[in-house]
Amino acid sequence: MALKLRRNRAPEPPEACPLSECMSLLGGAWTPNIIWYLSAGPRRFGELRHDIPAISAKVLTGRLRDLEAKGVLWRRVMPTSPPSVEYGLTDLGTEFQPAIAAIVAIGHKIKQRQAAHGQSDDMAMPAS
Amino acid sequence: MALKLRRNRAPEPPEACPLSECMSLLGGAWTPNIIWYLSAGPRRFGELRHDIPAISAKVLTGRLRDLEAKGVLWRRVMPTSPPSVEYGLTDLGTEFQPAIAAIVAIGHKIKQRQAAHGQSDDMAMPAS
DNA sequence: CTGTATCCAAACCGATACTG
């Protein structure tokens, strides 16, 4: 993509605000992580809690219900002796995987950059 | 505004989740949009406000300052008679473009799906 | 034009305790 770094009058506004629709579904700091850990396959409530130790049960339930209501994931109750519930990505939920992967890749780059430059690098100075 | 946006932030990014590093930089519901509109080239404060009508001046300033402090974008003051300020993506900021594009693509799909199915059925239920 | 200050509402998060 030819990126012009000079003045740009936005001759062609790319889109209105296409991010808004998606970001409204990704509401919440833990939502991307939940989708990420669900990408490998359906998981149970306790497994998700173990995957994301810092999350509380209330918040996890809240995000799960929210994502379920939005059709991002499904919820299946297994009528076993100890009740167990499985969550998994719906067809819509799998759509997020490329974006999540891209975000993960950026996080990796940032971590590498920080590790290479110590802490004096926050600007965009390419490594000389 | 008819469009309701949810906020998105990471209070204490857990180390276990690769998304946290990047999501902490993408904190705020408007941040992706700002990066998106800056992808075409540097823009001024008023232009960004015009691009994203639903954002308030306080929030835009806040996100801008935050992204500047994180090295995602730069800020240049033009000492003109009416003061004008330009913002642009740094090298680090351009790293986010793939992720933003992926999110935009998802928003597109969601919009298409909603348009096709109306509003009665956008759920993707598993073949239970 | 660019930004800041203040007030206020809403959403998110955490910890604990408790139920089926």
Added chain:
DNA sequence: CAGTATCGGTTTGGATACAG
């Protein structure tokens, strides 16, 4: 195991008014 209830704390966002 899976969840809910409640309390409170923190952050973000919007609106308005005001300042450089």
